[in-house]
Amino acid sequence: MTPLPEGVLAAVLTPLQADLAPDHGRLRLHCRWLLEHGCDALVVLGTTGEANSFSVEERLDILESLVEGGIPGGVLLAGTGCCAVPDTVRLTRRAVALGLAGVLVLPPFYYKGVSDDGLFAAYAQLIDTVGEGRLRVYLYHFPQLSGVPLTHGLIARLLKAYPDTIVGIKDSAGDLGHMLSLVREFPGLAVFSGADELLLPLLRGGGAGCITGVANVAAPLSAEARRCFVAGDADAADRAHQALSRVRHGITAYPLTAALKAVMAEGWGDDGWRRVRPPLVPLAADDADRLMASLATAGLPFRRAAGPA
Amino acid sequence: MTPLPEGVLAAVLTPLQADLAPDHGRLRLHCRWLLEHGCDALVVLGTTGEANSFSVEERLDILESLVEGGIPGGVLLAGTGCCAVPDTVRLTRRAVALGLAGVLVLPPFYYKGVSDDGLFAAYAQLIDTVGEGRLRVYLYHFPQLSGVPLTHGLIARLLKAYPDTIVGIKDSAGDLGHMLSLVREFPGLAVFSGADELLLPLLRGGGAGCITGVANVAAPLSAEARRCFVAGDADAADRAHQALSRVRHGITAYPLTAALKAVMAEGWGDDGWRRVRPPLVPLAADDADRLMASLATAGLPFRRAAGPA
Numbered sequence: 001m002t003p004l005p006e007g008v009l010a011a012v013l014t015p016l017q018a019d020l021a022p023d024h025g026r027l028r029l030h031c032r033w034l035l036e037h038g039c040d041a042l043v044v045l046g047t048t049g050e051a052n053s054f055s056v057e058e059r060l061d062i063l064e065s066l067v068e069g070g071i072p073g074g075v076l077l078a079g080t081g082c083c084a085v086p087d088t089v090r091l092t093r094r095a096v097a098l099g100l101a102g103v104l105v106l107p108p109f110y111y112k113g114v115s116d117d118g119l120f121a122a123y124a125q126l127i128d129t130v131g132e133g134r135l136r137v138y139l140y141h142f143p144q145l146s147g148v149p150l151t152h153g154l155i156a157r158l159l160k161a162y163p164d165t166i167v168g169i170k171d172s173a174g175d176l177g178h179m180l181s182l183v184r185e186f187p188g189l190a191v192f193s194g195a196d197e198l199l200l201p202l203l204r205g206g207g208a209g210c211i212t213g214v215a216n217v218a219a220p221l222s223a224e225a226r227r228c229f230v231a232g233d234a235d236a237a238d239r240a241h242q243a244l245s246r247v248r249h250g251i252t253a254y255p256l257t258a259a260l261k262a263v264m265a266e267g268w269g270d271d272g273w274r275r276v277r278p279p280l281v282p283l284a285a286d287d288a289d290r291l292m293a294s295l296a297t298a299g300l301p302f303r304r305a306a307g308p309a
Numbered sequence: 310m311t312p313l314p315e316g317v318l319a320a321v322l323t324p325l326q327a328d329l330a331p332d333h334g335r336l337r338l339h340c341r342w343l344l345e346h347g348c349d350a351l352v353v354l355g356t357t358g359e360a361n362s363f364s365v366e367e368r369l370d371i372l373e374s375l376v377e378g379g380i381p382g383g384v385l386l387a388g389t390g391c392c393a394v395p396d397t398v399r400l401t402r403r404a405v406a407l408g409l410a411g412v413l414v415l416p417p418f419y420y421k422g423v424s425d426d427g428l429f430a431a432y433a434q435l436i437d438t439v440g441e442g443r444l445r446v447y448l449y450h451f452p453q454l455s456g457v458p459l460t461h462g463l464i465a466r467l468l469k470a471y472p473d474t475i476v477g478i479k480d481s482a483g484d485l486g487h488m489l490s491l492v493r494e495f496p497g498l499a500v501f502s503g504a505d506e507l508l509l510p511l512l513r514g515g516g517a518g519c520i521t522g523v524a525n526v527a528a529p530l531s532a533e534a535r536r537c538f539v540a541g542d543a544d545a546a547d548r549a550h551q552a553l554s555r556v557r558h559g560i561t562a563y564p565l566t567a568a569l570k571a572v573m574a575e576g577w578g579d580d581g582w583r584r585v586r587p588p589l590v591p592l593a594a595d596d597a598d599r600l601m602a603s604l605a606t607a608g609l610p611f612r613r614a615a616g617p618a
Binding site for chain 2: 047052053054055056058083084085086087090107108109110111112113114115117118119121122125144145146147148255277278279280281
């Protein structure tokens with residue numbers, strides 16, 4: 001696997017056809033647009049992408065369609081963490097075979113209160129069974145949804161056992177202190193924030209960047225904040241970051257995936273984008289109107305013009 | 310599907326081979342033993358059975374192996390609820406085709422805080438897509454593990470839309486008041502307790518029985534409590550129920566599936582029974598010793614002799 005670029009990564013939405021099957025064509029278009037508009041790389045089949053609402057076969061098809069459709073594997077990370085380790089193995093094997101930069105791996109998330117020994121065994125079984133030196137694993141810490149936090153003790157054990165394989169972590173817990181403690185304690189680990197409003201503080205603390213759903217519609221703002229940070233222009237970075245935070249604040253007033261898909265539908269002038277799989281539901285029309293109004297106020301600068309049309 | 314018997318149902322453990330593949334032979338033996346020792350019916354591939362640690366293919370194989378191995382479909386309920394509705398559909402279709410009495414269906418459980426509309430859509434998509442008049446669905450309320458409670462409002466909507474299909478619920482929340490409210494509010498619904506110590510109070514309140522992991526090793530006690538209740542011998546029912554509660558108390562001091570498998574290993578004299586899939590871990594040897602000692606004190610009456618030899 002080629003090294004994944006750091007910086008701004010979108011947790012890519014998965015557009016759906018009328019029968020709720022994945023829409024490979026719309027997804028490829030969207031991925032291309034994101035790579036041309038601020039994203040350094042992409043994470044497909046994460047939480048925002050409704051990954052766990054698709055069967056393993058549907059997920060394999062999505063990965064193949066993207067790579068065959070010309071999205072470079074080197075800028076792709078795939079979410080592959082399932083409840084059943086055999087499913088995680090199958091998805092991860094394909095991701096490696098397709099030349100993806102890595103996999104983002106939730107712990108098995110049905111059982112709660114499991115031990116670090118059990119979680120270590122799950123990740124070890126994945127890595128040992130896949131058995132590929134090219135494999136690069138990004139851990140996925142999202143206790144609010146998985147119900148299974150990844151402790152520092154577990155991460156340390158995994159890094160010790162698999163120093164070349166465990167290369168990063170996405171921290172979606174929303175706590176800057178936790179992210180910075182990961183940066184401090186694990187110097188070689190690329191730490192990505194799952195929250196846009198913590199991108200700049202995390203970069204300033206030595207983090208790698210962000211992986212967020214909001215980047216589906218606001219990647220240019222995130223990219224601007226990071227560019228100014230890298231260039232050493234702190235004030236400009238702060239200004240871009242504040243704009244980003246306003247957009248995020250507007251969107252996260254609603255259920256995230258449905259809200260982002262509503263913004264996509266508006267931006268691309270394409271109602272099909274509104275579709276989500278159960279148990280999610282599309283955003284109600286009046287909520288979508290309120291959301292678009294709040295985003296206009298927040299200065300989301302690429303409505304309408306955002307579509308690939 | 311034939312009507313499922315009420316009463317005492319074991320949430321059947323899934324024995325594993327050395328490579329952690331399901332052990333179909335041991336599972337069939339265990340199911341037969343349970344049906345001969347107090348179980349009115351069986352639930353395979355539930356939480357205790359580590360269902361969510363198996364791929365869909367492994368779960369399909371388990372169902373087929375049981376029915377082909379002579380376990381009557383009419384006393385079998387299969388857990389089929391996955392995060393992805395297409396997986397739930399596939400498992401449920403096979404369960405119907407195999408003549409099982411019904412399916413026990415968790416809601417999609419990755420996303421949290423989802424709406425009743427979204428959960429209704431998930432169950433409706435399952436039932437409509439399977440499209441079989443024979444289908445019988447038992448809802449599975451287990452908020453501690455799923456993170457997704459099933460509200461009374463949702464249950465009422467489902468019963469109204471699918472009165473012949475939604476026939477029961479397993480309530481694993483451990484709250485007798487909640488179970489009794491289900492009995493009161495939904496007279497046609499068979500309400501099963503997920504907690505042994507609430508079996509008798511629930512039966513006395515009009516419930517259908519229990520579906521528990523502890524029944525893997527203590528079904529004779531549960532059956533005795535229910536038999537005495539049905540015969541109108543309240544004192545004898547209380548005595549059997551107290552013995553059952555002591556056993557449960559001893560077991561639930563440890564992680565449930567690992568503890569039950571340790572008891573099985575002792576009872577059957579078969580160390581292979583100790584195996585669990587990650588993220589679970591086998592019970593430590595000293596914990597297993599302490600557990601067996603506490604069960605002897607509690608009067609678990611069929612240690613050693615319990616095995617099918």
